[in-house]
Amino acid sequence: GENVEQHPSTLSVQEGDSAVIKCTYSDSASNYFPWYKQELGKRPQLIIDIRSNVGEKKDQRIAVTLNKTAKHFSLHITETQPEDSAVYFCIAGAGSYQLTFGKGTKLSVIP
């Protein structure tokens, strides 16, 4: 089955700096790579996703890049703000009924 590795497990940045979270996956059939944000005590919520026919996708301060050859994808957050503090999960999906989650990255933005 699919295996998703996510790094780092914790990340602290100063407000205004950029944050980068990286994930690798093992199943070459995976073609859907969403990122979820989970604030403390809340449900996971989709913030951005990318499909295998594109290499990069941006939405305001958030961007995701995908390298299918190397089987890795990354989340980039620019101009970080305190409200970006949360746990972020990467996911790999192969158009099947099961999504494989990374173990999460706890991002802390220091004011």
Added chain:
Amino acid sequence: NAGVTQTPKFQVLKTGQSMTLQCAQDMNHEYMSWYRQDPGMGLRLIHYSVGAGITDQGEVPNGYNVSRSTTEDFPLRLLSAAPSQTSVYFCASSLIPTGGHQETQYFGPGTRLLVL
């Protein structure tokens, strides 16, 4: 449009007790699933369903049962609770993946379960 709802929000059980975690969605999603979230482990799939009457096992199904009698509801049953089942449980729903394309999953607010 309430989205995905779960009850209860919090539950304490004694070892050996049984209970049902409720999940409902009003988005007419065929696909529904249950995850458990443990510290440092991410979310792991317990069971999922692709429509009424159809269920299948995920990564960690042992100790849990599910059934799907309607499109809207997907309850998760613990037949004999164990301390290892202490966790936060999330229900999620989405449209059915078609043509090899995955669909966005929407999560419920979660149920925090403590088994003593």
